[in-house]
Amino acid sequence: MNAGSNNMEVRKVNKNRAFRYICRKERVSKPEIASALGVSVPTVLQLVNLLEEENLVLEAGECDSKGGRKARAVRPNWDAAYAVGLDITKNHIGLIYTNLSKQVLEHIRIYKTFRDTEDYYKEVTDTLKAFVREHKIPEDRITGVGISIPGIVDGKNNRIERSHVLNLYDVSCERFAKYLPYPAILINDANAAGRTEIDSERSSHNLIYLSLSNSVGGSVIMGDIYSGDHWRSGEFGHMIVAEQGGMCYCGKRGCFDVCCSALRLAGLAEGKLENFFQGLEDGNVLYQSAWEEYLSYLATMVENLHMVLDCDIILGGYVGGFMGPYLSDFQGRIAGNNIFGNTGAYVKTCKYQYEAAALGAALFFIEQFMREI
Ligand SMILES: [Zn+2]
Structure with a gap:
């Protein structure tokens, strides 16, 4: 590679870094970009000019300043x-x-x-x-x-x-x-x-996403989605959590899919998951017993997965969207069973339910x- 093309490559990388930084900060001055990226202010001016020409970045008034000339701010053009x-x-x-x-x-x-x-x-x-x-x-x-x-x-x-x-x-x-x-x-x-749970503020994104919907599956994210050799990674639904459990469509008994499908809860409440959680809140004894059983299977799976990959585990899918009020108790249940003294804080609820x-x-x-x- 000659020096010219090398310089262009460096500029492209820096332009990308500058844009991502502006997106993270939402509104930022050029000197701040220079400082964060470790490049000179004139370089940032060039990069921002390029981004403005491509309509990726817009002017955003002046930054607050304690005396002296106020720096002009830029913001991303989200649209x-x-x-x-x-x-x-x-x-x-x-x-x-x-x-x-x-x-x-x-x-x-x-x-x-x-x-x-x-x-x-x-x-x-x-x-x-x-x-x-x-x-x-x-x-x-x-x-x-x-x-x-x-x-x-x-x-x-x-x-x-x-x-x-x-x-x-x-x-x-x-x-x-x-x-x-x-x-x-x-x-x-x-x-x-x-993918929606990857936190752009963090440099490493290791997490397991458990999708607790009408069918149960998941995703392993190690920096990016880990797909496995045959696109089948994260099929947690067919791991066995109850040896004598119900029959799964895959031909095995006691799969996680059978034990922790959202349908199992919704089926008790005219097919509506929100009705199940409302009834649970209202003290329905049948629902409480089903929920206790559900959580015990879920805890088994969560603990097993954490033993393998030692990372955050997100409770997602339809059921995950209702887990917020129960999370703290669930973390406590898991913390009691862990030889490494974890608090259970590695278990989190999802940001989105249906979307x-x-x-x-x-x-x-x-x-x-x-x-x-
Ligand atoms: Zn199965």
Whole structure:
């Protein structure tokens, strides 16, 4: 590599670092960027000029200052790029859109039973297009649609290897995206949801995401999503937690999926999980006993996973969204059983309940856009 191309490469890396720093701080002065990145102020001026030319960074008035000339602040243009997330489950579709802020800007969840038919894919596309129109998302800035799927997804070939829930085997993304006017990728639902829990403030992102929804799975994130050799990592649902437990569709007894599916709780409350937790709060004895059993299986799984990977464990999915009021007791239960004297603080609740998988799928395109800056 010659010196010229080397300099260009360094400038590109620094431009990317500057942009990510501005995004983290949300509003920041140029001298502060220079200090944080360890480069000179003139270099930062050049980098910010480039970012402004590309409409990625905007002026943001003057910074507070104790005497002397006030430094001018800049802020990220969150709306420089958008992405849409589509979560497909057996009986619903969820849609969200996000921008460079990586926040859910709007979301909808509607009842729609999955069918592997042209009509279904057309209807879903029409719903997505209406969502884009309704929220006036600039179409030319939509970088893509991330599609979250309950199943094993071959990320290299952008295809579903198998989905028991949707009864699909060896299906490419093309079938879902045939009518979409945007690029699309498939992503496993738990991996997508796990992605939303990565804390951009931390340098290392090691975590396990447990997806406690109607089917149970998870995601292993070691810096990035760890997919395994065959895209099957994090299939915690088929680890056995009750030797004499109920029969799982996989043919084994006592799988975590059988013991800790959200359906197990919702099934006691006319299929509505929120009714279950309301009843639990109101002192329903049957619910209390079911909840106690549920938590004992969950504790077994959480402790086993922590023994293997020694990292934060996020309780996510539909049940995870209701776990907040019970978290402290659950941490205490786990702390009592740990030979290393952990407090149980490594167990946390998820940031999002229903929108997580759709947001995480959309973040694939946002991250891709950020990488290319
Ligand atoms: Zn199983």
